[in-house]
Amino acid sequence: MAAKKPKPLVAGNWKMNGGKASARELKSLDTKLKKAGRLPCEVLICPPATLIEGFVAKTRGTKIAIGAQDCHSRENGAHTGDIAAEMLKDVGAKYVIVGHSERRADHDEDSKLVRTKAEAAHRAGLTAIVCVGETEAERDQGSTLKVISAQLKGSLGDTFTAKNTVIAYEPVWAIGTGRTPTPQDVAKVHAAIRKRLITRFGDEGASFRILYGGSVKPSNAVELMGVENVNGALVGGASLKAEDFFGIISAYL
Numbered sequence: 001m002a003a004k005k006p007k008p009l010v011a012g013n014w015k016m017n018g019g020k021a022s023a024r025e026l027k028s029l030d031t032k033l034k035k036a037g038r039l040p041c042e043v044l045i046c047p048p049a050t051l052i053e054g055f056v057a058k059t060r061g062t063k064i065a066i067g068a069q070d071c072h073s074r075e076n077g078a079h080t081g082d083i084a085a086e087m088l089k090d091v092g093a094k095y096v097i098v099g100h101s102e103r104r105a106d107h108d109e110d111s112k113l114v115r116t117k118a119e120a121a122h123r124a125g126l127t128a129i130v131c132v133g134e135t136e137a138e139r140d141q142g143s144t145l146k147v148i149s150a151q152l153k154g155s156l157g158d159t160f161t162a163k164n165t166v167i168a169y170e171p172v173w174a175i176g177t178g179r180t181p182t183p184q185d186v187a188k189v190h191a192a193i194r195k196r197l198i199t200r201f202g203d204e205g206a207s208f209r210i211l212y213g214g215s216v217k218p219s220n221a222v223e224l225m226g227v228e229n230v231n232g233a234l235v236g237g238a239s240l241k242a243e244d245f246f247g248i249i250s251a252y253l
């Protein structure tokens with residue numbers, strides 16, 4: 001049976017930015033989305049944890065879903081400062097990003113831990129956005145595909161499905177730098193990821209969404225989102241302002 005082409009996802013990762021006043025960007029985005037009419041992609045914002053509950057309340061009945069940027073692997077317990085996936089679910093989050101390169105670097109998170117976090121997300125009923133991507137040094141050594149392959153192998157478990165998991169390819173050197181790979185390079189990596197997903201999950205592998213992330217902005221969104229096997233974007237800096245984020249979403253309008 002031919003797998004259905006996945007519905008794209010445009011996800012905003014606000015990282016450690018924003019406060020209660022940032023709700024005005026949500027409102028502005030909602031207004032723009034309403035004016036745009038039928039939306040052929042899903043729209044997600046992952047604000048800092050402090051804003052999740054408030055943003056869920058503010059986006060009820062809109063086309064904007066709210067997610068988180070990380071979760072702990074356990075359901076509860078003595079883990080000061082951490083947040084369980086179940087707690088995110090409890091306040092209305094739908095997605096959680098796991099294994100972002102900033103967490104892999106700042107908190108020494110390895111792929112095994114990333115897998116347990118994604119499994120925690122699934123246990124709680126959240127969709128996990130699993131991030132992979134090579135550093136500049138790895139790219140220069142020509143080991144991009146090797147690195148990504150190892151990250152996928154370690155970060156994904158056998159129970160992962162196209163419904164409970166989204167993959168995000170984010171070259172570390174493209175994050176927040178204004179630099180992006182060429183569409184040809186993106187196509188090559190996304191095709192390799194697709195191939196590995198199909199090898200591992202069979203037909204189901206064709207339905208996983210594979211997002212591109214790293215310096216996506218309104219001016220390059222059409223080109224990047226048009227690449228084969230790119231099923232949406234994970235957007236950092238340009239997701240903070242409704243106008244820019246909507247400019248990226250517009251690649252699908």
Ligand code: PGA
Nearest residue numbers: 175176214215235236237
């Ligand atoms: P950027 O970040 O869009 O600011 O490059 C992307 C990300 O880290 O998810």
